[in-house]
Amino acid sequence: MTKVATRFAPSPTGPLHIGGIRTALFNWLYSKNQNGKFFLRVEDTDKERSKDEYKNQIVQDLKWLGINYDGEEYIQSKKIDDHIKVANELLKNGYAYKCYCSNDEIEDQKKRAKQKKIPYIYNREWRDRKESDAPKNVKPAIRFKSKIDGSSILKDLVQGDVEIENNTIEDFIILRNDGTPTYNLSASVDDHQMNMTHIIRGDDHKINTFKQIQIYHAMKWDLPFFAHIPLIHTIEGKKLSKRDKASTLNDYSKIGIMPDALRNYLLRLGWSYKDKEIFSLEESIKYFNLEGIGKSPSKLDIRRILSINEHYIKNIEENELFDHFIEYCKLFKSEIKSNKKEKIEKSLSFLKNKAKTLQDIFNNGQYIIVDEIEFNRDDIKLIDDKAKKVISDFKSQFIKIDQPSREVLESIVNELIESHNTNFKGVGQPLRIALTGSKFGPGIYDIILSLGKEEVDKRLANKILA
């Protein structure tokens, strides 16, 4: 039994979108589940569009999610010679031929097909023509001699048996007229040379698979298993693309979605294991299988991502959450000053209660993070003379304490409620506004304790409140 080997093969022509990330995740999980290997192959043969920065971004994104690949990344462009060698061998053995059609001719054929509303497929003109007919001024492209008769069956691990008439697959180009290999050639040669056992990729590759299988057969290579996973759709029901809003990993990390939460969400999008919703990393690996992958495309739902993220925020260890938060602020907000870090850490237990994202924690903890609070325009209006009196009375009591505790604060507040003949809100609200600038926020005792004696004194001395 050979060891399972999978791969993720993105082209570095833009940031990964989360469909691609899910494909990577499934491949990775499957290899881990099977105790196999997982590789990253960078398909950078499109020189025009491939960029190093995108490659680095992809590597970073995978790392962020915790997807680690075995060995070095495999750079496809470095293997071009191998691809060409295979093309020549196919040519030599009669599985491919030189096509002398010019670009213009092909374009013309396509245009006409479109006008007539008939499907375009290369007319196989040079499949049987003699080399001696070749025009001298045209450099040939090499086309694969695709099967014409009968049909082929793909035994797909997700979709089951898929049968297709061979004549619907054209004689696809494997070597361009500039001598460079095309995708289907490169991908199959690489997959073979990398000893891939399972090719798990998006459903949009299915036709390619039929082409690649033919190359495998012509080269007498063993076939890997194929699994075509349904695509992720936008809310509108279309294939997700890089151009869509909120489709890249960065779109989620920047609002404070944590890696584990996104991983959990992506795992459950198109895959299920009984009624289980929350999967730790270990559980993901333990339970992941190809049988659990659904056949129908699924829509991206930000509310669900948010709710899973909320679950993780509330359930992971607080020191872990703290680390995520500090890292998040560093990357997407501003670095938290060290004297504030400690206060935040102590306050996480209540700041997280009303947060779905790290960004929410950042916002909820604003009053701790900033040196000068900003008053909410509407809320400051609630500070009338009566409220100011409450605040100053609180202040005169608070000043006497040197170590605020919940008990002491409670007794002060209760006295104030009585002496001002009001309720908790009558005391709590002015104080909250005075200390945080907003009427919304954590419990008033939490606020005071989180700020500390010195800071509370300072804020209560604000002229606006006088």
Add this chain to the structure above:
RNA sequence: GGUCCCUUCGUCUAUCGGUUAGGACACAUGGUUUUCAUCCAUGAAAGAGGGGUUCGAUUCCCCUAGGGACCGCCA
């Protein structure tokens, strides 16, 4: 237009011929509460349509409809 794939609550999904069709998110209502939240309880919410097969179909088969993917000398 051709080929292929898909179709259970709004969304993600469970069900592998016999269930009051289950769970989660979202939503609604009520309760707890110190504002906003959290939390708890309850509720509403689904098998696209039509034919078969079968004692019995959400489940198996066919047709229709709808949706999607592919149809590059991109990957």
